[in-house]
Amino acid sequence: MASAPRAQFVTLAALVVAIGCGGGKPQEASAKSNTAARPLQLAQAPEDPATAQPSGSAAITGRVAFSGAPPAAERVKMDADPQCALQHTDAVHKPEVVVNANGTLKHVFVYVQQGLEGKSFAAPASAATLNQHGCMYEPHVFGVQVGQELSIVNSDATLHNVNCKATKSKPFNLAQPTKGMKTSKQFAAPEIMVKCVCNVHPWMAAYIGVVAHPYFAVTGDEGTFSLAGLPAGTYTVAAWHEKYGEQTQTVTVGDGETGSVAFEFKAQ
Template sequence: MAFQNPLVRSSRVLATVCCMSALLGGAAVAPAQDATLKMRFVYDGTPPSVDNIDPNKDREFCGKHVIPNEKLIINPTNKGIQNVIVHVYTRSSGDDLPKTGPGTKTHVLANDECRFEPHVVVAQTGDTLKITNPDPVGHNANLNFIRNTAQNLMIPSGQEKEIALEEEEPAPIPVDCNIHPWMRAYVVVLEHPFADVSDEDGNIVIEGLPAGKEITFAVRFEGGKLDEVKVGGKETDWRRQRFEVDLKAGDNDLGDILVPADAVSAD
């Protein structure tokens, strides 16, 4: 009987063990891929002509600036609708979300050229809202919070105030300047970061969502109720302005969401 060289045998055993370890180890550390939701809100029709604001206070300063009616802003080139809010609806899908700690960001809401910038702030509980006034005229910020403490703050020229956002709010909270009554913004406070506001082209992108889950999203828009829309060219009922998506790993692109012309208004 011929004896096998023990060095050769040991090398083969070691190679086999290394291969199995690599396979098992690779399977153990393979990261789960997140899901991303994408969509674009589009006005289904000929965009209406919306007049700019004619300021009736501090005309010497405010009258020098173009102040748009931000209740309805439609891109004249591609009909994208700006300032639509989309976020995960936690009453239905909160248990499926990745666990996140409290927010640590500071969001700036500026009284800039007699309008609020940005028009919509999306924040997480734990974040801070900093209200600034770079204008040479005085402003105030009246925040009609429901769960956080309501605030009505005077913001003199060149000054700022900070507010701790401690509680989730059940709806977008209006921010008004009582000195200049056309000025309005909104603050959205959520317990999670899974939200977005449509940009000047109507685009929404929400990243870091859990793949393999059916998630419910809520839609909010100052200019009207978005409950009857077209998705993929088909009429779709978003009951109570909510919709569900069975999320796959990677991009989940719903494409253009067509909003009927009679559903929204700048009035």
């Protein structure tokens, strides 16, 4: 007589757990590092990464030009944290729109958007690094491959929280209270771009391009990029900038050839 209500009760309890606990959104305090055995969800898992790795000898190079008057960069209020201010003697500005001396635009993420469908690429063994140094992210814009290890390092003697707002992969928000602290993370799905911020130092922002293949680059002080080792084919190449958005161009390259692409962003 007692077993029936008990069974109902257990079901009810399980139901409430399922409803109640499944409903929340993991927004803060997501401290899972990859040491917790989270299954790696590769978009297309290769059966045998050693042999399935497509490659070629084609390449795409180019530069990202900038025209018009760049907006004035906002000055960073480093005095918000003496540990940050200590590490800078000169004024620091937000690295949003950085125009190089040769008229090119820095911090543009360039990647192959279309043309590699159906091919799968194993994640490289080496880790990408996001360093928090002088209360700035280094690098400010960079790319990682799906499943590649991302090593997040705190080089400052102050708290940084790394709040990466991924939407295709699991977002995370973890705190690194001590200098030298390292945490490893991975992204499970391609996403342009994952923005990471530090809530303790509100000016800090980094953009991570998560791509399913190794063909991506970020423009530096010369404003150029190079995507090498591509299989022959026709590709849509995209250039993404945090303020000016995304542009695409299509280019066809054969084995041993080098295609050239030129992007231009205009001041608004």
